[in-house]
Amino acid sequence: MIPSTLSSRISLYGLVGVVAAAVHALVLVALGLLMPLWLANPLAFLAASLAGYLGHARFTFRPETGGQSFARRWLVIQYVVNLTVSGVLPLALPKALGEPVRVAVLVFTPTALNALIWSRAARFSKHRRDVVVTPLRHADDLGLSPATNQAILELASQKRLDSCSLLVNGPVAADGFHAWRQLERKHPQLQICLHLCLTEGPACANPSVVPDLVDSHGHLKRSFGQWLLLSLLPRRHATRRRIEQQLGLELEAQIKRFRSFCGDAPIHLDGHQHIHLVPIVMKAVLARAGDNGITWVRRTEEPLPTGLPLRYWSEAIRQSGLLKWMVLQVLSRKARPAIRRCGLASNQSFAGVLFTGQMAGAPILAAWKELSSREPQAGSTPPLLLAHPGGPLDIDLVTAGFAVSQPFAASSWRQREWRALQDL
Known part of the structure; x- marks a missing residue:
């Protein structure tokens, strides 16, 4: 039972991630025809973040959210963290690591951070649904x-x-x-x-x-x-x-x-x-x-x-x-x-x-x-x-x-x- 649930969760997480990546690519190509790449990429990444924000709340973490959206603060946190990491990490990694290792770190670090952020967002949503006090x-x-x-x-x-x-x-x-x-x-x-x-x-x-x-x-x-x-x-x-x-x-x-x-x-x-x-x-x-x-x-x-x-x-x-x-x-x-x-x-x-x-x-x-x-x-x-x-x-x-x-x-x-x- 638990492995099945875990495998379903991982599958949904991966599927939403693929959709978000596709949104990123499509928006980037479309905006790239209208504006410089340095401006188009953050906007395309925002569209991808929004896709992940909605997809993970509605599907991946539905047991925690009840199908409702995460609090908007988690979208802001995810977007800011990922933009910061994407900008700083390439400059911080030493070249001595070698190109394959650098690429792996650059690819998997945002993935791991996103998993952490959306998991925390799910726990936050569950807590809000479970705890009821009377002010x-x-x-x-x-x-x-x-x-x-x-x-x-x-x-x-x-x-x-x-x-x-x-x-x-x-x-x-x-x-x-x-x-x-x-x-x-x-x-x-x-x-x-x-x-x-x-x-x-x-x-x-x-x-x-x-x-x-x-x-x-x-x-x-x-x-x-x-x-x-x-x-x-x-x-x-x-x-x-x-x-x-x-x-x-x-x-x-x-x-x-x-x-x-x-x-x-x-x-x-x-x-x-x-x-x-x-x-x-x-x-x-x-x-x-x-x-x-x-x-x-x-x-x-x-x-x-x-x-x-x-x-x-x-x-x-x-x-x-x-x-x-x-x-x-x-x-x-x-x-x-x-x-x-x-x-x-x-x-x-x-x-x-x-x-x-x-x-x-x-x-x-x-x-x-x-x-x-x-x-x-x-x-x-x-x-x-x-x-x-x-x-x-x-x-x-x-x-x-x-x-x-x-x-x-x-x-x-x-x-x-x-x-x-x-x-x-």
Whole structure:
């Protein structure tokens, strides 16, 4: 049985390889009539790679893929690796090997690499089909506006949300929390987090003790980028030491206000605009975790989803989602060991940065599918899918000190994310 299966697999692999080679030759001949050979060959090789990508997924490794295509990343990996090897290997092989040996190495090295790449792609596909976990659905910004509260509370009452984050300095934080607490009595599995805010809204500490963090109206004024730049200052720099001291006061004030709502329950903490992941802020959070009952901190290590049409990727680039994703990937991975050293829990994976603010349609479905295929990790809470649902904005957030959130909250995407969570 096993030899028969293995022989069938090898036969299919060889057949697909022959077809790919034929595609390479035919495209090369056709393009060679229209353009120089040095340009025609990479394009012909791309056509051959595409033939192998489709053929191996549909036929050779069908038991692993179920007849579905590999994730597109494997086509990119195969093409780049083969082009690189084909270009570098002839230059790297010493002439002393002799021409027959050089030719054999040049022919069989790409073949072996392709077998390895497509086998890994098949295992990746099988893992995604076999592993199924249920991500947690999470909404940020409870307390920002009545429209935001309405969406979050309705979703939670319909069991379309598992948790939310409370913006304790938000204009309607108290209303949002008390309504959430009533829902918790009916749905005790619901969780609420402290949504640390340092970039907008009124300070929770007395403005006189945090003068470097607020404007003349007592509203928090430092952007994510400014906090990040502060993290780059030497630790003994006078400005950094002064702001760290004020940061600690504001953090403690927000914790105190959260405690006034939630009592002595353990605190789960994340950040408005993910500000908690900035190193100077994370350091302050972890330093106060033990004394303030902080037991969980959110990470944003987001796996790239598969199966999305290319237009969504171009949109992620245009909307700076990919740039945000890269920055937060680095900050999350930097924070991970420190969070563990402090004995705090965290989520094992996450989705909601790459298409931040536009988690509806294909992006939210692809993110859900990706998180559902994450293998459970000991010591970590389930994957977290983040959205920002809301109704049509019904207050002026600028006068409330939330000018940064005004256009975001006023966008029709808030309603689209609301509907997407209802349909998920």
